Amino acid sequence: MSGGAKLHVRVAEVVPVNDLIKRFRFVTRDGSPMPAFSGGSHTVVEMDDHGTRRLNPYSLMSDPEDTSGYEISVRRDEAGRGGSLFMHTHVQPGMEMVLSHPLNLFQLDGRSRKHLMIAGGIGITPFLAQIKQLTHFGGRFELHYAARNRELGAYTADLKSAHGDRVHLYFDEEGQVIDLKSLLNRQPIGTHLYVCGPKGMLNWVRSTAQAQGWPEASVHFEEFLAPGTGTVFQAQLATSGKTVTVGTHQSLLEAIEAAGVDAPYLCRGGACGQCETNILHCDGTILHRDHWLTPEDQAAGTKIMPCVSRFEGKTLILER
């Protein structure tokens, strides 16, 4: 079974954090401990949305050493494909759900002298777990957290009261903006930078860091991509001898799974590389949307990440 071993859990708590965000706590059904994880890990939550199987990755925000349960925070996305709406409207305490084991694609670099964290909105969640981890190990960190306004800035009060001056808050509606250039310029050598938030913020932070001479290996980022919509297309699966039709709101990976083919996956957000698939023939254009393939690989057109990428054209034959 692709996706690794599963955790069979029960929803212990559903807590509204603000108008857009709800927090969910999961515990094992048999009372056994959950596996410990490392700050920055995510879990893939399986949802049965009235017949539609949804698998969405969410960052774990609870203490990595707390094996009594996992917590995630989900922001409701009205325009999304429906995973976050399902979590908000259908998931109730007592419900049984299935999670993947934690997977970390956004881990702290333990060699660094200092961890500089930049969060935007719901992008705060992996940092909550990382900060708890650093509190146990005594690591040095500084968090810069931007949200639309005070009401939507989740966990700001907790962070501020627990960590004081290490936490810097910015509210868009009050005209507060991170002075990024100056912030990056005054970091001691050996600092590692971590950023999680909306795409615009990621691009802004990564390009500013690069322009100011920060090495790529010192800049860590996480963005789970939603598969995105597109035109309907067909793909032939050479190994399994099937042809799948990918709907407008469906991902190629989901269409492959719906055809009964057990394709590998982990993050389902274009980040981990697990679902990489060879292209045997392509008469058309691959719409690469992942963070995994190098620009050279994407240009070569011999590989595709079916969790987020799509195709437009006549014929696509995959080795799957």
Added chain:
Amino acid sequence: MTKTAFPPSIKSRPVYADLVARPGTYHLVIADGEGAGAVVDLLAGAAEPAVMLAVMHVVYAPGPNGTDEAAVLQALGAAQFYRAPTIAAMLPRIARVLLDAHMGTQFYLAGTEGLIGQAEREIMATGFPHTAIQKEHRGSTVRRVQCVHCKGITESVRTDPFACSHCGLNLFVRDHYSRRIAAFQGVNIDAEDPGLVPAAVERFK
């Protein structure tokens, strides 16, 4: 001095490339011996050498073969220039400079493997990724070798095998390199047949 071409080897053996000017708020250049030539070439290839020199600190020591081009580097006109008598004498200065350094600093190392490895180790200790430190080999190929038995380090090893300067064992010099120790590994060559030691060959010059 031409650049050094090393024969293909195992994965752990360090490889080197030409120094290239990169955008940065500060440039720390550390060189020994013939590495001075790489620094001259670095600036010759830079788009704005004057801008770079204004925020550049050059630290230099003569090479293990006696090559001393300190005058050439001093004449470049970097904001700071320091000539150390030896690599060992230069390391505390590098550590002190790193205490005040900020992200945005670019590192350029040039010269022998002993210089490159030890300077890299100081920089890595801050958490800076070693993959972002530029390294160009020039000059002598003598090696800094750690005896895997007594852990003692022998500098400027020329022959293979050689006698460990600490415990006296006859050591075969491997290409197996430790970035953490900044040294190649030397393994006893006559452990099974004591005294049966192949003739020493001058492999490193």
